[in-house]
Amino acid sequence: MNDWQLVSDSTCDLNPESFDTGDIPFATVPLKILVGDREFVDLPETDPHELLAAMKRFSGASSSACPSPQAFAEQFYKAAHTIAVTITSGLSGSYNCAVQAMNMVLDEHPEKKIHVVDSRSTAGSMVLILRQLKKLIEQGIPFEEIVRQIESYRDSMKIIFSLANFDNLVKNGRMSRAAGVLASALNIRAVATNTSDGVIEVIEKPRGEKRAVERMVALMGRYKDMTGKPVVITHCNNPGAVQVICELIKSTYGTKDSDITVLECACLTSFYAGDQGLLLCF
Structure with missing residues (x-):
């Protein structure tokens, strides 16, 4: 033992x-993530791209266990x-x-x-x-x-994340279909954080990824002194935005490359973040 x-x-x-x-x-x-009659176990070998594709094809609500x-x-x-x-x-x-x-x-x-x-x-x-x-x-x-x-x-700890895709929220009844269509049409990126109780709180709704990324990095400094603080960035199929975020964090807060870790979303995080989703943890 x-x-x-x-x-x-x-x-x-x-x-x-x-x-x-x-x-x-x-x-x-x-x-586990349940999509129709398919079950995806969140293991390292399970492909999150396959999960997202299955969720897109399935018209009903998916769920996690x-x-x-x-x-x-x-x-x-x-x-x-x-x-x-x-x-x-x-x-x-x-x-x-x-x-x-x-x-x-x-x-x-x-x-x-x-x-x-x-x-x-x-x-x-x-x-x-x-x-x-x-x-x-x-x-x-x-x-x-x-x-x-x-x-x-x-x-x-603090997390700031951005959602670019609202399909899962609509299918699970957490957002009306009309609101989801409008958000997509206006290219809205919901920027949210966690409360002290671990509940999601939407704090801004910028239009476009460029503005969302800028606001996410700016908000980091509002929540804490970022001097010498490590940062973990997780993304769902969005390496381009990650590169921009890394450069902004380094230029804004003097963060070293060695203090920044980049990870790809596994299945469960992909389920919540959605395609193109971004999470900054610090």
């Missing part, structure tokens, strides 16, 4: 084989100390299922130390939390103090 391990649900957009956690084992627990408590518990049994990170509980039941798994495992093995972090965000915010956990664990800090520090670190 391992002494330490890190666990995340698959909305972190990380491949466990390529994410460097040093000597600390890292595992992801996949969510969080991992079962048993899926999390299988991982929690493997180490003496485990910290798990999940997508915001404001969007998914993943956090609640992980907490159920934690309680189940602790009932059987009260000597274990397990904690579940509600990221109150997703994607790059979870990456930053996992990287910070790695640093704290390697420093030999006691479990309870790591929990205190990582919850505080989580509270300092």
Whole structure:
């Protein structure tokens, strides 16, 4: 049995084989996306382009399903100390299922130390939390103090994202068809962030990708001092916009290339962000 391990649900957009956690084992627990009678399991080998194509062809509402408590518990049994990170509980039941798994495992093995972090965000915010956990664990800090520090670190995180495609919102009844058609016709990009409770809040509705990208980068400085801060950019089929964002962040805040990480959306994040979606986490 391992002494330490890190666990995340698959909305972190990380491949466990390529994410460097040093000597600390890292595992992801996949969510699922249901499109008609097709099920897409959010694994590294599942193609998000195929998912998006299936969603576009399907006229009905698609949905996501969080991992079962048993899926999390299988991982929690493997180490003496485990910290798990999940997508915001404001969007998914993943956090609640992980907490159920934690309680189940602790009932059987009260000597274990397990904690579940509600990221109150997703994607790059979870990456930053996992990287910070790695640093704290390697420093030999006691479990309870790591929990205190990582919850505080989580509270300092922010995500700003932009949606370019509203089809999924319309099909799932979260936006009227008329509003969706109008937004597309006017080339509107919804720019949103997360509240302190992890709920989505639309803050601006610029027209066109260029303006949306400029506003996203400008808003970063409104939320925190960006000096020396790492940034994770996640995108869904939009590498051109990412290149512009990287240059704007570097010129606006003096951010180094080494402090910027770019990831492609995996399936679940693609489901929420939609084609051409952009997420900035810092």
